[in-house]
Amino acid sequence: MGNRRACIIGGGMSQWGVREASLVDMTQEAGKACMEDVPGLTPKDIDGFLFASSYAGRCSFQTNTAPVMAERLGLKPTSICARVDVLCAGGSTGILLAKGLVESGMADIVMVAGGEKLYTPQKWEVFYSELASIDHDWDAPHGLGLPPPYFALTAKEHMRRYSTTKEHLAAVSVTNYNYGLNNPKGQFHKQLTMEEAMAAPLVVDPLTLYDCCPITDGAAAVIIALEDRAKDLTDRPLVYIRGGAQVSLHSVSANWPGEHLADWAHLRKAAEKAYATAKVSPQEIDVAQTHDCFTISEIIEVEELGFCKKGEGGDFVAAGEINLGGKVPINTDGGLLSCGHPFGATGIRMGMEIMRQLQGRAANQVPGATIGLTHNLSGLNVEHTIVVYGREPLP
DSSP: OOSOOEEEEEEEEOOOBSOSSOHHHHHHHHHHHHHHHSTTOOGGGOOEEEEEOSSHHHHSOOOSHHHHHHHHTTOOOSSEEEEEOOGGGHHHHHHHHHHHHHHHTSOSEEEEEEEEOOOOSSHHHHHHHGGGGSOTTTTGGGTTTSHHHHHHHHHHHHHHHHOOOHHHHHHHHHHHHHHHTTOTTSSOOOOOOHHHHHTSOEEETTEEGGGBOOOOBEEEEEEEEEHHHHHHHOOSOOEEEEEEEEEOOOSSGGGOSSSSTTOOHHHHHHHHHHHHHHTOOGGGOOEEEOOOSBHHHHHHHHHHTTSSOTTOHHHHHHTTTTSTTSSSOBOTTOHHHHHOOOHHHHHHHHHHHHHHHHHTOOTTOOTTOOEEEEEEEETTTTEEEEEEEESSOOO
């Protein structure tokens, strides 16, 4: 097929938050915003469609979701039409799959969309449904599917081993909330101070309200196109999908792959593979989007992604290294903490933000950014997915 290269050329999202809208409504909002971001593109140009969602069947009573959403978006896919279900990593997995489809010659232009309608009239049902995210025979009967207690244990382990503090956790939430002020589509638009973060109500010790991402309704969509087609469709700088990796070494909590809960061996493996496929090093990453479902997650992620040494994540974020002007600005559109987290849409939002950063049109622009990275963990920290983007293709 020659040297086919996949690019991300546009994206859009619905309003995220507590919505009265259906999953179809929000997907249509995201699809419209996505198409408007690439004015030269028409629905008939799109020959592939992937839809990332894990709770469509349970919360929206809609299975076989991809053909339904494709038709509601006015698409008629002729190369691929499929749903991707990897919970929090669904969107980024869809982007990696679209890259493979384009570069293999099976498709030329793929829309990757995703979203969730998670709020229900009975709030208890939201949390009850989340027990479906883990092994239903082994972990769910013990209530392990509810993330705050599990990540609180992770935070305590990191604190015990590396002297991480609540101030370190708060530094993440303050940074990400304040990034989110400039994201009109995000769930929260609140300026957060260190004093407010430290005084927030406790959820599960040591995690407080601002240490935890919210439950969110929302959708997002991006366009992945063959390089030659991309050049015809947009005058913006092309952003190439340089590489990525997805690693899952366990599912049941008893088979945790690290030496302790703060040792994320599966993320280290994913990072190693992603950097190798993209032919970059951690030191070359100009901007990143990491999975800040909880503040402790981002602290461990900056370590395992190689942005700082193991055990130094707390000091790294507290020193402002994740802020604009820092070593690696992270979650520059607000991240999960501020934008929210409609599982299947999150990796798509992340990819869209990195695309905008590398094109020089982000709200919180990192000057001169040429290489960016997105990272998702999925479920009860059982899977790690990384996508690396660049202004230049692979050498």
